[in-house]
Amino acid sequence: MPEPLVDQLRAGGRLVQPIGPGGQERVELYERRARGLVQRRTVTAARFVRLYGAHGYDQR
Numbered sequence: 001m002p003e004p005l006v007d008q009l010r011a012g013g014r015l016v017q018p019i020g021p022g023g024q025e026r027v028e029l030y031e032r033r034a035r036g037l038v039q040r041r042t043v044t045a046a047r048f049v050r051l052y053g054a055h056g057y058d059q060r
Contacts, residue, residue: 001030006037016043023047 005015009032018025027043052059 001037006032009037014040018046018048022050 001015001017005017009015011032011034013032015030015032015037017028017030019028020026025046025048027046029040029043030037031040032038050057
């Protein structure tokens with residue numbers, strides 16, 4: 001998990017993050033606790049289209 005995202009959460013804050021290889025992700029729910037980030041549950045399976053260009057991946 002990227003530390004800048006975790007650092008923005010206060011205790012009790014939640015983070016929803018796609019996890020997995022491109023095209024086959026699981027959307028996971030995490031919660032910030034005093035001792036760090038804890039995975040709470042899988043929300044759903046998903047397939048995301050990659051963002052290319054200035055705000056995404058380099059086009060190849």
